[in-house]
Amino acid sequence: MFIEIEELKTAVYNYTLGQITTDDVVIRSAILMAIQEATSYLNGRYDTAVIFNAEGDGRNALVLEHCKSMAVWYIIRLSNADILFDKAKIYYDNAVEWFKLVAGVGESGKSIAPDLPPKRETDGKIVTTLRAGSNRKFKHSFDD
DSSP states (O other), X not given: OOSOGGGGGGTSOHHHHHHHOOOHHHHHHHHHHHHHHHXXXXXXXXXXXXXXXXXXXXXXXXXXXXHHHHHHHHHHTTSOOXXXXXXXXXXXXXXXXXXXXXXXXXXXXXXXXXXXXXXXOTXXXXXXXXXXXXXXXXXXXXXX
């Protein structure tokens, strides 16, 4: 799995995790939901199978950390601790905004390009997208 349960300790304390749930099924489900959400953002431009099948040091550290933040959000939403909830929500929102920037759909219209494997066609060519547009019509008139 892209994220192991014990790796969540870099995103949430073990005792906090234990207070919310001791059920590994709930934790694994949260991890899978985080990976699925991240996949939905990255799928258009990047080879998500390669990204999320990577193990150990072969994983992209930023993708890993943001997925952990998302997984913690899915776990903490089960708790009633307001302070943890607010903090986890901030980290979750930051992770979602990062994935949107990577996908090129951020509110600012800007994008970032992390070191991730590009999505490829079956013949091995990189999938590219083309955006086209123009400025508003310009009138060359001096009349009011």
